[in-house]
Structure formats: structure tokens, C-alpha cells
Amino acid sequence: MGFGALGLSQLEANAATDFRNPLQLKSPHFQGKAKAVIHLFMNGGPSQVDTFDPKPMLDRYAGQALPMENLRTERRTGAAFASPFSFKRYGQSGVPVSEIFSQVAQCVDDIAIIRSMYADSPNHEPSLMLMNCGAERLIRPSLGSWVTYGLGSANQNLPGFIAMCPRGYPIQESQNWQSGFLPSVYQGTYIDTQHRRMDKLIENIRSAALPTKRQRQQLDLLRALNEKHLERRRGDGKLEARIASYELAYRMQMDAVDAFDIEREPKHIREMYGEGMQARQILIARRLVERGVRMVQVWHGRGQPWDNHDDIEEGHRRLARQCDQAIGALLKDLKQRGMLDETLVIWGGEFGRTPTVELPRPGLNAGKINGRDHNHWGFTMWMAGGGVRGGYVHGATDDFGFRATKDTVHVHDLHATILRLLGFDHERLTFRHAGRDFRLTDVHGNVVRELIA
Secondary structure (H helix, E strand, C coil), X not given: CCHHHHHHHHHHHHHHHHHHCCCCCCCCCXXXXXXXXXXXXXXXXXXXXXXXXXCHHHHHCECCCCXXXXXXXXXXXXXXXXXXXXXXXXXXXXXXXXXXXXXXXXXXXXXXXXXXXXXXXXXXXHHHHHHHHCCCCXXXXXXXXXXXXXXXXXXXXXXXXXXXXCCCCXXXXXXXXXXXXXXXXXXXXXXXXXXCCHHHHCCCCCCCCCCHHHHHHHHHHHHHHHHHHHHCCCCCHHHHHHHHHHHHHHHHHHHHHHHHCHHHCCHHHHHHHCCCHHHHHHHHHHHHHHCCCCEEEEECCCECCCCCCCCHHHHHHHHHHHHHHHHHHHHHHHHHCCCHHHEEEEEECCCEEEEEEECCECCEHHHCCCXXXXXXXXXXXXXXXXXXXXXXXXXXXCCCCCCEEECCEEHHHHHHHHHHHCCCCCCXXXXXXXXXXXXXXXXXXXXXXXXXX
8 A cells, every 4th residue: 555665765765864974963762861971991800899899808807718609700719808908988978989099089979889780701701792782792782882873973073982992902802892783883983092193093084195175076076986886785884884984084184183182181181180091091081072972982901901810909009090080080070061960981890800819820820819800790880970870889799799789780781771871761772683673781681770860
């Protein structure tokens, strides 16, 4: 009766619209408080009992076997290992935070600490994929890709999703910000923030051979040829994304130079964030969301820097010293600019660490007995801004910080809650692929409503 033709015409119209502007602004399912996300990824796995989940029982049992069986993790562990760091209560909420994050602690009344996180595996690779893509092994779109797919971008001259990691890739490399089966325009754009010079920071940002006017003429010709090519391949997501990427690269030449140049910030703001790569990339993250980028992932560094299997005191103290001031400054800076209410800041790794000491093995730990193994049974993450309930501690691990025991939050639940803060019902934000509707949380996930203000 003609309904099939009506449906086909609508699909063709949608495909044409997506081709013209795949990052066009879109409305979420309902009014969400958060409009952008900054994900501070402490890759390698920070220790919950040394940062935001103090455990006095570890002092009592230090050097002794726990009064329970050690949970199975990646490597063998031994006696209880007391934290080498002191904790202090901060803010009106009186939440205890480790000395190594004293600057972040000053913002604790704006932070919701989740002490009852848990994942499925004690290994980096599957845990990174679960945290970033909602699936341990299958090729699925990343959180940032889902966010830009759902919301589009508020700045058509910059990528909607940017991943920054100094000196190279984390474990699993670009899979952490992949678009999976979503059109590739939604994948993250990687920036190596070890560089200061713009031509190194963003390679090929300017053409050495053509002035801007000639580039525009060249791109117009290329676009005309590509559109003719696309007419016979309507709905080819990769081709559409490639065409869009040429246009985005052209438009980025001005906006990207401005966004990544922190020397344009007032001196007192640069001093507020501090010195070093972490300070620089965290300040850039604020500048990016200020300019309409939807999702910015800030990785601590190449590989897994927080993976302190030995010398937890030296490792965690050094790593926290690199980023504590800048993270605290980010929260204060967003708040003073009126941006914190609409910017969701997330902190954490792919899992935590054991409250027991890791036992050395030949070729591992250099014979030291002062580090912690991976721990997916219970760990801590925190969120701030974007509609999050500040000054709040959610859930708990057992007396030793080994397993999440109260109001537990799986990674799928975290993802469902993040999407809720952005205005999405995680069960309805879907993409049709291979004959079924896929979503970030697959067939799992519950919104943790206690985390929402």
C-alpha cells in the first residue's frame, strides 16, 4: 500500500542528512544536566585503599594474613599491606581523602566517590575494553563514540571526541576510543600531548604546499567527485565519514590552533594548573569542552603508568604529584566559569589494586614486596559536576578494601548512569547492526540514581 516506499524515502532522507553533517547537534531523550564529559583516565589501575577508600583494618593486620581467603587476582598475593599514606577529612561533607590527592580533596563537596565499583577481569586488556567500550573482547563503540553519536558536536570545527595521551598509546591503543560499528566519524581523535609545537601536537594541521584559498578549491572539487561516487553507494558509513573528515580537517586549521594553545590563557590560570604534561593536557581539556567538544579523554600516559606492582609508595606518590594540582584546578576552574554544572568529570582506572602485598616471582617485582596486584573485585572511581551529587560517598568495600560489598556498581551501571546524566535512556540509545539493536550497556546496566543530584 505504499508504506514501504514511504519508509525507504525517509531512510534516504536521513542518510542524506547524516552525510551533510554527521556531527550535527542532536537532542537527547530528555533534558540532561551534563553537556560534555572529561574522563581523567588513570590507566594501569590506581589503588583505592591509597587514594579514596581508607581501611584502618589494614593497619591492624599489617604484615599478617587476612582473616579471610585472599581473592584470586592476576598474581599471587600475601599479607595485608597497610597504606603508606595518611588520610584526612575535607570539606563540609567530611569525606576522607589520601594525602597524595590533597588538591582534589579541596573540591570533595563537589565530588561523588563510588567506593563499590567492580569489573569482570583482573587483566588490563579486557578491563580497559569493558571500561571504555562496554565489552571485554568484542569490537564495540567506545563511550565517547556513543556520546558524539547521540549528541553530535557543538563545534563543527573541532572533533566531537578527543583522546589525549602523552608519549604514545595506552594498552589496547586506539581500540580504547574506537567507533566500532558506528560510522567512523564518531571515533576519537588521538593527540600526543607530550608536544608543545602545534605542528607536532596535531600533525599536518597546516598545508606546507597550498594556501587556504587553494585548499578550499581543491576540497570543493574533491567533494563534488566524492558525492558522485556516493550516489551509487548511499549509506556507506566509511565513505561518508571520510568525506566529513576532509571538511573537518580544513576547518580545524584555525580553531584547533586556538584550542590547544594554552599560552593564550592568563598567567594566573596557567599557574593554577601548574607545570608539566598533566597540567598542560588537563588545561587543554577545559579549553576543548569550553569550545563545544563533547568528550575529552585525558590518559595519564603511555602503557599503564598506575600499574604499581612494586613500590606503591614511590609510584603512587610520584604519579599523584604529576596530576593532583591540575585536577583540583580543573574542578575549581570549571566551577568559577559556571561550567561545572554542565561538564561531567570522571576519574579512575580500569580497576583497582589489592589490599594485600604482591608476592615476587622470578623476573617480576625485582624481589620487592611493597606493591599491589590488580583488583577487579572492588575499586574506586569518582565523578563531579554534570548533575552529580556532590560530597557523597556511594557504596563500600569490605573491611580490607578487597571486594565491593554494599551498593555495588558494575561498569555497565556506571555507563548507564553517565548516559542518564547526559539525557539518555541507556536502553534506548541504540544502533542497528548485524540484525539487532546494540547499545553501550548491551543487555545490562542500571542507573545508580543515588549518584544524581
